[in-house]
Amino acid sequence: MALDDDALTDHGLTAKGAGRILLLACGALARELIDLRDANGWDHMDLHCLPAILHNTPDRIPDAVRAAVEKHRAGYETILVVYADCGTGGMLQKACAELGVEMIEGPHCYSFFEGNAAFAAREEFTAFYLTDFLVRQFDAFVTKPLGLDHHPELREMYFAHYETLVYQAQTDDPELTKKAQICADRLGLRFERRFTGYGDLDPVLRAL
Template identity: 50%
Template sequence: MIAREILAVKQQLGLEHLELTCLPAEFHFHPDRIAPAMDKAIVEAKAEGYTHIYVGYADCGTGGLLDRVCEKHGVERIAGPHCFAFYQGAAAYAQVTDADMMSFYMTDFLCRQFEAFFIRPLGLDRHPELVTDYFGNYEKLIYLAQTDDPALDQVAEDAAKMLGLVYERRATGYGDLPSALANAVSNAADQ
C-alpha cells in the first residue's frame, strides 16, 4: 500500500540502490496473512544474499505478530501501528489519536483504490444502503494527503459525501517515511 510512496522517497533521497519487494495490498483486509508472508519474504531475500532488510510495514493490524517475525530475523520495521500514524508523524499522530477516534482515514493509495478497496468489496456499488452499516459510527473522513493532486482530493471529498461524513484534508506529505528509510540505510552502513 505504500510502494509508490517508498519509490518517491527513494528517488527524493537518492537511495536508488534500495530494492523494493511488495506483498499484496489486499493483505490489509486479512492482517493475519501479513506476518507469515513477511516471514517467507525475509527468508527468500536472505537466501538471495540480501544482508540488510528493512520492513516497510507498520503493525497494520497484526497484533504484534509482525514484530515477532522481525525479531526472529533481526530486522527492523517502520515504527507505528499503521501508515496513518507514520504519514502524520508519530508525534502528531499521538496528539490527535483521541480526537480522531471516530474518523475514517484515507491516503493517496486509498483514494486511488477507493472503488477496488471499499466500494466493490463491501458491495456498496450494489447495496448503497449498507453505507450506514459500515460507516455509521464514523463522524468524519480525514484525507492524509501525501501529494498535492486535485484528482485525489476530489475522490476523498466525494467519498466523504457518499459516506455522509464531514471532510477534512491534512497535507502530511510522507511523514516519518523519509527519516525511517534514511535511518535504515544509515544503520545498514554502520554494520
C-alpha cells in the same frame, strides 16, 4: 576494510548484496517509497512489495513477510519491513524480531504518514482515513469489499460511528483531493484534508 567474496559468503551475503538494502513493503506504499528513493538517489535500496490486499486479511501478513524475508535475505545486507502493525495484533513485530529484521513503528500507516507522535496526540476515534493510494483505489479496497456497490444501504451500518473522512495527502494533487471529497460525500462524512507528505517514512529511510 572491504570483505572479499569468500568472507561475504561466510556472512550469508553475495558480493552483489553487500551494502544493499531491501525495503520489504506493503504494496499500498510502493509509489511513495519509489518517489523517496528516486528523489534522493538512494540507488542502494531495492523495493519488493507484497499485495496491498493483504490488509483485508491482516492475519496473513506475518507469514507473507516471513516468507519474503527468507527468500531475499541472502541478497541483502539490510532488510527493512515497511509495515506498521497493520492489524496483526503484534504478530508482525514478533515475526520480525524472530527474523532479526527491523520494521517501522506505529499501529498503522495512517499513523506514520502523519507522524506517530502527532497522530497519537489527536486521539481521534471517529475519523475514517484515506491516503493517496486509498483514494485512487477506493472502490477496490472500500466499496467492493464492503458490498456497497450492490447494497449502498450498508453504509449506515459500517460508518455509523464515523464523523469525518480524513484525507492524508502525500502529494499536492487537486484531482486526488476532488476524488477524496467525493468519497466523503458517498460515505456521508465530513471532509478534512491534511497534507502529511511522507511523514515518518522519510526520516526512517534516511536513518538507513
